[in-house]
Structures are given as C-alpha cells and as structure tokens.
Amino acid sequence: MIRRRSTPWIHRWSRVLIAAIAAAGALETAFLTVVKLTGNVSAVCPTSGCNQVLNSPYAQVFGIPLTLLGFLAYTAMAVMAAAPLAFNPANQKELRSKLENLTWPLLFAGGIAMVIFSGYLMYLLIFVIKEFCFYCLASALFSLALFVLALIGREWEDIGQIVFTGIIVGMVTLIGTLGIYANANSPVATDSAVNSSGSGQAGPPVTTTSGEAEIALARHLTQVGAKEYGAYWCPHCHDQKQLFGKEAFALADYVECDPEGRNARAQMCIDAKIQGYPTWEINGKFYQGVQSLEKLADLSGYNGPRNFKNTIATPTVP
Template sequence: MIRRRQTPWIQRWSRPLIGGIAVLGAVNTAYLTLTKLLGGEAACPTSGCEQVLSSRYAEVFGLPLALYGFLAYAAMVVFALGPLLVNPDKDKKLRANLENTTWLFLFLGATAMLVFSGYLMYIMFTEFVAPYGAAGICYYCLASALFASVLFVLTILGRTWEDVGQLFFTGALVSVVVLVGTLGVYYGGNNPNGQIADGATVPAVETTSGPAEISLAQHLTAQGARMFGAYWCPHCHDQKVLFGQEAFDQVTYVECAPDGANSQAALCGSIPEIQGYPTWEVNGQYYSGRQTLEQLAQSSGYDGPRNFQNTL
C-alpha cells in the first residue's frame, strides 16, 4: 500500500498565517493613515516616528503613504483568505482555481511590498538613523517592513511551486518595476520642482511680522539663540508662521535634514538634546517642540514689546 504524502504544516496553515500577518499590517497602516488625515501625531517612544512620518517620503501624490500600504495589506488579506470561503466539498474546482490564481497574486504583492519596504528602510537608516541615532527610528515603519518580509517568506514556503525558475524571473521583474517606479515617484512626480539635495522645497511663510515679532527675533539672535529644524517638519513651519516672514529671516536657523538647503545634519546629530523638531537652544538650554513667542520671550529674558500679532 502506498502511503499518501503528508502536506507540510506550513502549507496547511500558510493562508491563515498570511491573512493574519496582513491584518496586522492593515491595522498598523490604518492607524498611521487616520492619524495623518486627522492632523494628529502617532504615539511613539522616540521622535523618529514624527520625523519620518512628516518627511517628504511619507506622502505620495498628496496622500499619506500609509494609505497605499493599507490598501496593499487589505488586498493580501482578500487574496489569502478569500479562497477559504469556498467550500471544497461543494465546489472543488472553483476552490482550486481560486487558490492557484491568488497564490500568484500573493507572491507578486509580497515581492512588491518587500522591495518597497526595503527601500524605505534604506531611507530611514541613511537619512534619519545615521545622523540622529535611535531618535531617527520609526517603529511603525520597522513593523511594516517586518510584516512584508514575513509575508514574502510565507508565500515562498506556503505552497509547492512547480516552476521555481519562472517564479524567480517574475520576482526579479516585479522588483525592477517597483524600484524604478519608486525612484520615479520620489525623485520626479513627488518632487515636481526637482529640488532635493541642497535645495529641497520649503513651504512658504505667508504671514507678515509686526514690530514685536521683529524685535523678539533680533533679541534671540543677539543672545545666540538657535532654532534646529527640518524643511519637511510641519511644526517647524508653524513656528516660522508665528514669527512671520520678516522676523524669521532674522532668526538663526539650523537645517537638520540631510537633503535640506545648507544642511548641518552632522551638527544636529552631535547634540543629544535634539530629539525632534523644532528644538530651540536659548541661553544654553534646549526646548523641544514648537514654542509660543511668549515662551521664547520668557526663556530668553526679552523685555521688549509683546503685542505679538500672529496666531495659529
């Protein structure tokens, strides 16, 4: 009697495992999407989440990158669990066809997500972790990259692939397409002015300055105060808005983004007190986060006019 070969456990449970991991990824990216759309800040043990999630890499065509991630994870959930809803005893042929078709989609999706996550990890470690250390780590991004890696492994081991060579060729083709598309988005369509290194696009400050704002800015500069920020940081832009264009032009500003204009990323990375942006250095003390002009006046010993006109 010939014994039937037993299916490995990883193949028996691969679809539920893929579906479960994809659900976790969907929850992760849904949280980031809602936080971004509602104007909130993601909870994070370091400032890395805010730095990365507020950077130019966090949006594609005006929408949060996390939204695209959510859609990708949701598709993986459907591809993984959809065929399981068909009863194999009642409609064996349909179940088999769905499984064969969706396995290819699962592999293509997991490969694309792995390559894209790998690129984002490269960006995070080179542009944020390298200059700022642990403060530049986005744990949500790490989680998403881990989920993508596990999904890829599960799609490879989750079934017996008949033509491994064809699978390798397809995966390589998808990887090239994803990389080319990613570079095109971030260095072309997502940056229409072509301004990246030493000339990154900075939102314009449209508020004007009153005498009080200008006087405070001059006082801060005379005291040696400095504001450390990044061109992509929304709170830094809000800080500039409070001063107004004329006044902020007189503030000593240090650009910390590696790809920002006149970047001094090395200086920012050498100061342990800088854990996020903006950070003010006033009279030897460091103040993290956007400061009201009253707070800056108080911490700097400013005794001039305080009838500041700009608000958020």
C-alpha cells in the same frame, strides 16, 4: 499499501497566516493614515524619529500619504489570501482549487513588490533620514513575513517560472520606487515662483507672544544667516514657531519648502538637500527637529538675554 504523503503544516496554514499578517498591516497603516490626515502624528509617535519620518518628504507619493498606499496593499494581500478559504473544500473543492491557483502567483508578486519597496524605505530610514521609526520597522517586518509565506506557503510546480516572475516584478518595483523618490526633495521646484508673492497655503497661526529674549534671539539668528526650513502642514514646524512667539518668529528667516505654501522657496530646500521638517541651518551645519531656544542660542553664539518665556513639551534635539 501506499501511504498518502501528508501536507506540511505551513502549506495548510500559510493562507491563514498571510491573511492575519496582512490584516495587522492594514490596521496599522489605516491608523497612521488617520492620524496623518488629522495632523496628530506627534501624539501617537513613541519616538521623535517616528514623527520626523512620518512628516518627511518621503512619507507621501504624488501627494498621497504613503500609509494610505500601504493600507491598500495590505488589504489586497489579505483579500487574496482569504478569498479561497471562504469556499468549503468538501463540496466546492474545484472552485476553491481554481481560486487558490489564481491567487498564489498574485500573492507571490505582491510579496516581492512589498518587501522591495519596504527594503528601500528602510534604507532611507537608516542612511538618509537617520531616525528610528517603530511603525516603519513593524511594516517592514510584516512585508518580509508576507513574502516568505507566499514563497514557502505552497509547493511550486515550476520553479523556473517563479524565479523569472520574481526577477521581473522585483526589477519593475525597484525601478519604479527609485523613480518615485528621485525628486522627493524637489516637489515641482518651478512652482515655488508661483507662490513667492504671498499667496498659497498657510499653517495654523502662531498663538504665543514673544518676550524680549525671543525677539533678540530671532534677530541674532537672522543676522548670522541661520535659516529654518519647514512646511506649512508640518506640526513640529508649528511647535517651533510657538516657541518663538508671533512677534519674534516674524523676524526669523523661515523657508517654506512646500510649493503650495505661502511665500514658498522650494528651490532653496532642494539645494540644501533638506530631508525632514523642521531643519535648522546654522553656520553651515544642519539640525533636524524642533530645537529649544537655549539650543539655538548655543549653536549660533547668541550672547543676549535668555529669559525665554515659551515652552512646548520637550523639543527634539538630535
């Protein structure tokens, strides 16, 4: 009597697990896309680093939020994993088998592409942006899990073909990723001249007023050559403006980095290799995140009055 070989549990449950993990990733990226488009990133970020990352130049591709692209990728993986499960194996076995054979290579290719792209984003997170982002880490773990499950979730008949496919997809993904982010900090630099006359997009107006100390500090920062690099759409850049107040901030040297912003000076941001907004340049050193006025005073050697009147939450001081 020949005993039938049992199917490993991972082969039985791999599609369910892939669909579940991809669905979780889709929910996370959908949520982040909504808060990104509504400008509420700071309200949902558990750490200041998360806010820095989601507002950095690396958080969008060709003007599209990276989270939206992630949502589409996770959704595609979930659909491909779950589609064959909709067919009853008892009376639709052949159709289900054909769909499984069709979608497994796509799941494998998608898993490779996502894990390589996520790996590069983690490299940027650790070595370039140098901040911690819980959502980014979770997404990277989701992508890694999808790749592993797509690899071991079935018994592959032609290992050589799988290895070849993996190499090709991996190389294409890596080259494409490097190409996309090659100019992450130079978003059409020539466009900056278009908006130098005062046209272009402006962020929300500064609603706070300035005191004598804020005005004196702003003048001092400009005199010592300090600059703030930001973008009109960046919520923390607006927080920094609110700390100074309307009158004082008008005296500060603010550099608009987005070519579509008003009075944009994108080339200056490119030359300074700005990685996130806002970033202060003081005495040749760079400081990312919202800085308290006390901190700016200390960093710039300001000796004037310090009875600053404006406060906004807890500023980010790296």
